[in-house]
Amino acid sequence: MQIIKILGCTAVLLALGATVLATAKQPLNFPVDSASAAILQPGPLLVASFDETYVDSHRPTNANGDFPGSDQRELVSRVWYPSENAQAPYPLVVYSHGFSSERNGGAYLAQQLASEGYVVIAADYPLTHRNAPGGPYVVDVVNQPGDVSFLIDSMLAHNRDSNHPLAGMIDPERIGVAGISLGGLTSTLAAFHPQIGDPRIKAALSIAGPTEPFTEVFFSHRRVPFLMLAADIDALVPYKRNALPVLQNIPDAQLVTIKQGSHTGFAGPAGILRWLDNPDAIGCYVVLSNLDTTSEPWFKQLGTEQQGIASETDIQLCQLDPLPTAMNPLRQQMITSVVVSSFFQSQFASEQAQREAAQSYLDTTLAEELAEVEYAKAPDRRAAMNAH
Numbered sequence: 001m002q003i004i005k006i007l008g009c010t011a012v013l014l015a016l017g018a019t020v021l022a023t024a025k026q027p028l029n030f031p032v033d034s035a036s037a038a039i040l041q042p043g044p045l046l047v048a049s050f051d052e053t054y055v056d057s058h059r060p061t062n063a064n065g066d067f068p069g070s071d072q073r074e075l076v077s078r079v080w081y082p083s084e085n086a087q088a089p090y091p092l093v094v095y096s097h098g099f100s101s102e103r104n105g106g107a108y109l110a111q112q113l114a115s116e117g118y119v120v121i122a123a124d125y126p127l128t129h130r131n132a133p134g135g136p137y138v139v140d141v142v143n144q145p146g147d148v149s150f151l152i153d154s155m156l157a158h159n160r161d162s163n164h165p166l167a168g169m170i171d172p173e174r175i176g177v178a179g180i181s182l183g184g185l186t187s188t189l190a191a192f193h194p195q196i197g198d199p200r201i202k203a204a205l206s207i208a209g210p211t212e213p214f215t216e217v218f219f220s221h222r223r224v225p226f227l228m229l230a231a232d233i234d235a236l237v238p239y240k241r242n243a244l245p246v247l248q249n250i251p252d253a254q255l256v257t258i259k260q261g262s263h264t265g266f267a268g269p270a271g272i273l274r275w276l277d278n279p280d281a282i283g284c285y286v287v288l289s290n291l292d293t294t295s296e297p298w299f300k301q302l303g304t305e306q307q308g309i310a311s312e313t314d315i316q317l318c319q320l321d322p323l324p325t326a327m328n329p330l331r332q333q334m335i336t337s338v339v340v341s342s343f344f345q346s347q348f349a350s351e352q353a354q355r356e357a358a359q360s361y362l363d364t365t366l367a368e369e370l371a372e373v374e375y376a377k378a379p380d381r382r383a384a385m386n387a388h
Contacts, residue, residue, distance in 0.1 A: 025274050027331030035361055036369045039338040043116030045082040050165070052077055054123070056150045059143070061126045065134030075123035075147055078103050079155075080114040081169060087117055091174035091348040092155055094148050094190075095122040096183030098267065100136040100290045102129045105267045106180060112337050113344065119170050121151050128182060136290040139298045141182055145190040148177060149198045174348045176203040178340060180266050181237060184209015184228075194221040194307055203347040205340060207266050208234055211242045212315065213299040216249045218308025227254040227343045227362075229336060231261030235280035235320045236287060247378040254362065256339050257374040258332055265329035266336055278326040284318035291317075327372065335373060339366070 030037040056073040063069035082090060093113055095106045103122035110120040125147055126132065127140035152175060158166040177187040184206030190197055191204035192214075203225045211228070219226075230243035237243075239257070246253045264270045264283030273279035303309040338361075345358035367375045 025328065027328045027334060030334065031369055034369045035365050036338050039341055039361070040334055042112065043114075045084060045087075045115050045117055047080055047111055047114040048083040048165070049078060049080045049114075052079065054151065054154045056147070059146055059150075062137075062140065062143075063134075064127050064132070064137045064140075067132075067134035073126050073143070073147065073150070075126070075151065076103070077121055077123040077151065078107075078110075079119065079121045079166070080107075080110040081119040081166060082114055082117055085169055087350075088169045089159075089171035089174075090117050090119050090169055091176060091344065092152070092170045092172075093118050093120045093176045093178055093344065094151055094187075095120055096144065096148065096177065096179030096186040097122065097125070097129065098179070098181030098183050099128055099138055099141075100130050100286050101180070101183075101267060102131070105269060106178075106183075108268045108333060109178070109337060109340050112341055116341060116345070118344065118348075119155065119166065121155055123147065123151060125186075138182065138291060139301050141186060141189075141298065142196075142301045144186040145193060145196040145198065148186065148190040149200075152198065152200060172200070174202060175200050176205070176344055176348065177201050178205040178207065178344075179209060180207040181209060181263065183207075185211075188214070188226075189302065191224045191226070192219055192222050193303065195303065197222060203344065205229065205343050207336065207340075208237050208263050209242070210237050210299075210315070211246055211249070213302060213310050213313045214249065215308045215310055217306075218303075219250045220308070223251075225252070225347055226250050227256065227339070229256045229258070229266075229339050231258045231263060231265065231326075231332070233260060233278075233320070233324050233326060234263040235278070235284055235318050235323055236263040238316050238319075241316065247376055250378060252380045253378040254343070255376045255378075256362070256366070257376075258327070258335055259372045259374065260325070260327045261332045261335075261372075262326035262329070265326060265332040268333065270329040271333065274328045274330055278323040279329055280318075280320075280323055280326065288318060331372075335370060342366070 054075045061070040097105045127137040158164040159170040179187040191201045205227045207229045228246045232239045262280045264279040342358045349355045
């Protein structure tokens with residue numbers, strides 16, 4: 001009987017602990033009846049998903065550690081899409097994960113977008129995901145824009161296949177990219193790089209992605225609407241060196257800044273880290289544990305000075321000490337959701353009035369309603385030059 005009582009008490013304590021972990025330290029809600037609260041709500045469409053491995057037999061995966069390499073690239077992927085096609089075709093967004101992360105790190109964004117009428121695909125990139133063979137290898141980011149293009153090819157093939165659930169669901173003229181950290185860099189490369197970029201991409205969003213290696217020349221190759229979402233106390237991708245310069249280097253770029261936001265807080269799994277003063281303590285540990293600092297700097301693999309890649313860049317990684325107190329990651333992800341949704345709606349919504357309303361929200365309403373957010377937009381220097 002005593003053992004039963006002990007077991008019963010243990011079960012109660014475990015259940016209580018699980019409840020506390022799941023429900024405690026929740027973020028403040030957005031203001032009632034605000035535009036931000038309305039945008040945060042799931043869209044009107046039910047969301048379906050499937051997993052599939054896409055194999056690019058035309059490009060190899062390099063050797064890495066004890067991994068001998070492969071003559072192909074395997075992309076284990078998940079696709080989220082509206083379960084009905086009454087409003088099809090829908091825009092396509094390719095989401096890219098960060099270093100030592102995986103495809104579901106942005107699931108909260110994919111779910112939101114799919115409920116609003118988007119098809120979203122995210123893949124585990126062959127050598128930079130958390131369980132990559134031989135360990136996560138940051139230099140393979142140079143191959144990830146090619147992976148993005150291959151994923152676009154694969155999704156458009158589904159779109160043309162009358163027997164596939166995605167048949168007729170995708171609008172080839174409305175393709176966007178988004179990513180977190182190294183995935184933000186991947187998205188930027190895929191949108192702008194003169195050699196490995198993809199001209200089918202019509203909008204790009206980087207969430208705390210590095211831009212320091214890129215000069216103004218790099219962003220002159222293509223004209224792509226671009227938004228940078230960044231945190232001002234980011235310990236992994238320093239804000240002043242990577243976020244602020246987009247306003248100088250990219251004509252018409254938008255910058256949304258989350259004050260007291262962390263780098264790690266953007267990733268979905270970081271919600272459980274809300275008990276820490278700053279989740280970048282874990283983010284820095286994971287990245288530094290997997291990053292090879294003995295070989296040539298990874299950014300030198302991205303391209304040439306003529307293409308707009310700086311040959312000398314001092315990547316200042318995890319140098320904040322002590323780490324300042326950061327906001328609740330769940331609150332940070334709420335803000336991220338409304339920014340990502342509004343940006344793509346401003347570019348891809350089917351009605352002009354919807355596009356204008358989404359842009360107006362970013363321009364004015366976002367910062368008015370959410371005190372921890374700042375918005376800035378770069379001047380359109382090309383338009384100014386044409387006017388003269």
